[in-house]
Amino acid sequence: MSDVVTLERKGAIAVVTVNNPPVNALGIAVREGLQQSFKAAEADPDVKAIVLVCEGMTFMAGADIKEFGKPPKEPSLPDVVNGIEAGSKPSVAVIHGTALGGGLEVAVSCHYRIAVKSAKVGLPEVKLGLLPGAGGTQRLPRLVGVAKALDMIVSGNPIGAVEAHDLGVIDELVEGDLTAAGIAFAEKLLAEGKGPRRTGERTDKLDGVDNAAAVAAKRAEIEKKMPGLFSPQRCVSAVEAAFALPLAEGLKRERELFAECLVSPQRAALVHAFFSERQASKINDLPKDTPVRDVKSAAVIGGGTMGVGIAICFANAGIPVKILEISSEARDKALERARDTYGMSVKRGSLTQDALEQRMTLISGVTDYADLSDVDVVVEAVFEDMGVKQKVFEALDANCKPGAILASNTSSLDLNAIAQFTKRPQDVVGLHFFSPANVMRLLEVVRGEKTAKDVLATAMAIGKKLKKVSVPVGVCDGFVGNRMVFQYGRESEFLLEEGGTPEQIDGALRKFGLAMGPFAMRDLSGLDIGLAIRTRQRQTLPAEFKLPVVLDKMAEAGLLGQKTGKGFYVYEKGSRTPLPNPELPAIMEAASKEQGIERRELSDEYIIERTIYALINEGAKILEEGIAQRASDIDVIYLNGYGFPAHQGGPMFYADAVGLDRVYARICEFHEQHGAWWKPAALLEKLAKEGRKFADL
Ligand code: T1G
Numbered sequence: 001m002s003d004v005v006t007l008e009r010k011g012a013i014a015v016v017t018v019n020n021p022p023v024n025a026l027g028i029a030v031r032e033g034l035q036q037s038f039k040a041a042e043a044d045p046d047v048k049a050i051v052l053v054c055e056g057m058t059f060m061a062g063a064d065i066k067e068f069g070k071p072p073k074e075p076s077l078p079d080v081v082n083g084i085e086a087g088s089k090p091s092v093a094v095i096h097g098t099a100l101g102g103g104l105e106v107a108v109s110c111h112y113r114i115a116v117k118s119a120k121v122g123l124p125e126v127k128l129g130l131l132p133g134a135g136g137t138q139r140l141p142r143l144v145g146v147a148k149a150l151d152m153i154v155s156g157n158p159i160g161a162v163e164a165h166d167l168g169v170i171d172e173l174v175e176g177d178l179t180a181a182g183i184a185f186a187e188k189l190l191a192e193g194k195g196p197r198r199t200g201e202r203t204d205k206l207d208g209v210d211n212a213a214a215v216a217a218k219r220a221e222i223e224k225k226m227p228g229l230f231s232p233q234r235c236v237s238a239v240e241a242a243f244a245l246p247l248a249e250g251l252k253r254e255r256e257l258f259a260e261c262l263v264s265p266q267r268a269a270l271v272h273a274f275f276s277e278r279q280a281s282k283i284n285d286l287p288k289d290t291p292v293r294d295v296k297s298a299a300v301i302g303g304g305t306m307g308v309g310i311a312i313c314f315a316n317a318g319i320p321v322k323i324l325e326i327s328s329e330a331r332d333k334a335l336e337r338a339r340d341t342y343g344m345s346v347k348r349g350s351l352t353q354d355a356l357e358q359r360m361t362l363i364s365g366v367t368d369y370a371d372l373s374d375v376d377v378v379v380e381a382v383f384e385d386m387g388v389k390q391k392v393f394e395a396l397d398a399n400c401k402p403g404a405i406l407a408s409n410t411s412s413l414d415l416n417a418i419a420q421f422t423k424r425p426q427d428v429v430g431l432h433f434f435s436p437a438n439v440m441r442l443l444e445v446v447r448g449e450k451t452a453k454d455v456l457a458t459a460m461a462i463g464k465k466l467k468k469v470s471v472p473v474g475v476c477d478g479f480v481g482n483r484m485v486f487q488y489g490r491e492s493e494f495l496l497e498e499g500g501t502p503e504q505i506d507g508a509l510r511k512f513g514l515a516m517g518p519f520a521m522r523d524l525s526g527l528d529i530g531l532a533i534r535t536r537q538r539q540t541l542p543a544e545f546k547l548p549v550v551l552d553k554m555a556e557a558g559l560l561g562q563k564t565g566k567g568f569y570v571y572e573k574g575s576r577t578p579l580p581n582p583e584l585p586a587i588m589e590a591a592s593k594e595q596g597i598e599r600r601e602l603s604d605e606y607i608i609e610r611t612i613y614a615l616i617n618e619g620a621k622i623l624e625e626g627i628a629q630r631a632s633d634i635d636v637i638y639l640n641g642y643g644f645p646a647h648q649g650g651p652m653f654y655a656d657a658v659g660l661d662r663v664y665a666r667i668c669e670f671h672e673q674h675g676a677w678w679k680p681a682a683l684l685e686k687l688a689k690e691g692r693k694f695a696d697l
């Protein structure tokens with residue numbers, strides 16, 4: 001067979017074992033080994049049944065994503081699974097871990113499936129811009145019905161083995177040794193005289209149901225929720241073939257649709273996003289075996305929204321956490337806020353009351369720094385003022401045990417200055433959470449000049465434990481994400497002064513794929529934040545860095561966003577639906593006049609260039625300065641913290657897709673027309689002139 005797939009006969013049972021770490025991906029060697037093993041078992045007269053099991057952490061977790069975009073190698077996965085299903089001897093898949101994508105397609109081409117309770121099964125291909133391309137769209141509907149199959153395939157979300165058992169995907173839930181369980185099940189089949197049960201031949205879950213209605217409903221849902229995506233509608237078309245065509249033709253239709261998705265730019269972008277997220281956790285100058293400090297307890301300084309959100313992250317990871325506040329009242333308020341936050345999850349049904357109580361036992365409140373003498377990590381989440389930070393870090397330095405990690409959640413202050421407030425700058429690191437901290441997956445791990453390597457490694461490990469997407473960044477104003485979003489926000493304000501409206505600009509960016517446009521976002525977070533930054537910039541920036549005046553005029557008119565019921569939009573009482581603000585045209589006109597600008601019609605394309613290229617140019621500067629390790633790290637930050645559409649891959653991936661020569665040329669034009677802010681990044685100029693991409697770095 002091959003070194004990743006072995007075949008062993010135990011009595012009348014052939015055991016096929018896959019061992020291709022880390023996730024038993026179905027690369028060419030596995031496909032060859034599977035095909036050869038099943039053929040050999042089929043040809044061996046002493047073999048009466050076949051068991052398929054995997055070593056390591058999981059059953060096959062899908063096709064080898066690294067193979068996409070490369071010339072296909074035979075045997076294809078469809079050929080392998082069709083061969084397995086056609087076998088004349090009953091075959092049993094033994095599932096543990098996550099049987100995903102091609103892995104589940106192999107399992108459903110086997111005649112029976114057993115699983116451990118903790119296993120999960122799913123078809124996540126849509127999250128990679130694909131669809132199940134090895135029979136999943138034809139066989140899963142035959143097991144669970146069209147409606148459920150559509151839900152699973154279009155969402156890409158896995159289900160647990162217990163639910164899969166209830167649905168009939170799994171025949172038996174087992175425990176203990178996987179191979180032994182598989183052999184026992186196969187022997188029982190033989191004892192009961194049961195032979196092959198081919199999923200592809202079943203129609204019981206397809207007959208007598210209004211499958212067309214399920215298809216129509218799903219198409220309408222996709223149109224509403226994800227209009228810009230390429231593969232979801234094709235997933236539906238493939239499932240439609242499962243009840244409209246015989247199996248062979250349905251499989252052919254599936255391959256045609258899969259081929260369309262495989263070559264779509266969205267597939268390339270989504271696969272880039274998948275691998276970039278995993279690459280981001282690798283730090284170039286940090287040896288893989290860098291020791292990680294023990295983190296068994298935590299503390300958060302400040303029980304405001306951010307502090308409580310961060311405390312909840314620790315509690316959710318099973319780490320006891322103390323919230324330190326300046327008074328018993330504030331401490332109690334913070335604990336109440338934590339309970340209320342969990343209470344909302346209980347109301348939504350995503351958490352049980354018991355789980356709430358259990359989590360709350362992990363969160364305690366203190367008012368004395370001496371109570372932090374035993375904790376392994378402290379995250380400071382107090383007001384963004386250097387004086388306040390200094391008091392906090394001096395107190396931490398005086399009270400925390402040697403070796404405790406002292407982290408700041410600062411979003412813009414100088415971490416190196418903060419570290420200097422302690423005698424242990426090597427133990428200071430930034431953990432920049434994004435609000436709401438218990439929801440947003442992104443965590444910028446800020447590496448100070450003096451941050452020790454094991455502290456950095458520990459901070460990354462904390463991020464993984466808290467189920468965050470952790471990205472290491474250097475120290476500068478705004479680190480990576482906020483530094484880039486400042487450019488994007490400023491340009492969107494200028495566009496208002498040049499002739500755009502909030503509706504048009506937000507609409508263009510939503511069409512590009514952002515979850516929310518810049519002005520709806522501003523109204524949500526409050527205009528006063530941006531106003532404070534503009535005021536600070538007016539005092540510090542050289543004159544050639546012109547600033548928009550629109551925020552100042554809106555503040556004068558009392559338009560500060562949702563909290564005042566009106567900002568760029570107006571909001572009816574109790575509603576968050578943005579409606580056009582009739583006061584805005586006059587304010588825009590006045591701003592244009594004051595800036596000496598003749599208002600003009602703006603195209604959607606121009607809006608995208610002025611906002612997204614501002615991100616790209618700043619991203620290139622961030623790379624030049626070494627604030628981010630890779631262009632893909634910048635993509636990961638922007639995808640996970642700022643709602644950038646994953647099917648566009650991230651600002652830097654998008655720039656490569658547009659072509660750096662074109663991006664650079666437009667930025668040079670903007671530099672001429674709009675001055676200093678648009679000075680092209682030297683790196684961008686270099687790459688454009690050399691005909692290279694950010695991905696080539
Ligand atoms: N192919 C190649 N490498 C993969 C991989 C895959 N399918 N899945 C994971 N890896 C690598 C990953 O890059 C990382 O590498 C290491 O394994 C550990 O991953 C025909 C076409 C299985 C839930 O979409 O969801 O089948 O960084 O850090 O957190 O219809 O990996 O160590 O070098 O994520 O424990 C469908 C994708 C493919 C599943 C494990 N399958 N993987 O999570 O580990 S398309 C998927 C995951 C398909 C067929 C179609 C997760 C996991 P490195 P990890 P984890």
